[in-house]
Amino acid sequence: MMMTVVLVENKRVKTLKNLMKPLKNQAKTPVKRLVKTLKTQAKTLKNLPKTLMSQVKTVKDRVKTLINLMKHLLKRRVKNQRSNQWRQRRLNSMKTKKVMIxxxxxxxxxxxxxxxxEIMMIKILKVTVTKIMKKNRRWLKMKQL
Known part of the structure; x- marks a missing residue:
């Protein structure tokens, strides 16, 4: 299930679930706005006060929260498409890859x-991505700047 991590926005403590509520209506909006919302999420994660740092300990946790957020948004985007065939193709094209963090x-x-x-999300997180081709698999190495 979805992990709940405490984020701070406008000096109020919110959980990831509550943060997703305003994003539900943005399923039909273009990708630019989606990225904009993610940028604010990334900023929120960066500016966490030290008292709440125990909730979001590592980079791994930060990446996990944003990945969950992305999955949630993308699922909604896929659901709202008219064509079922397109939806099926989109879901099939989502291949699982291993990522080194x-x-x-x-x-x-x-x-x-x-x-x-999610590649956009990596850019937002300000991490450098090194692609290595190995036995027809892409291994992404994400290094924190």
Whole structure:
């Protein structure tokens, strides 16, 4: 199930579930606005006060929350499409890839669904991506700047 991480927005403590409520209506909006909302989410994560840092400990947790947010938004975007065939093709094209994320302890593997929007999310998180082709698989190494 979805993990709840405490985020701070406008000096009020909100959970991820509550943060998603205003985003529900934005399913039909273009990608630009979607990215804009994600940028605010990333800023929120960056400016967490030290007292709440225990909730969002590592980069891994931050990435997880944003990935969950992206999945939620993309599911809604897919649901709102007219053509069922298009929806099926879109869902089939979402391939699971392994992503290496550098955390304080070292490199840790995370299996995530890599989609265009999630690549945007990586850019928002300000991490450099190194692509390595290995046995027809793409291994992404995400290094924190």
């Amino acid at each position: 550098k955390v304080m302890t070292g490199w840790k593997q995370m299996t995530v669904i890599m989609i265009k929007a």
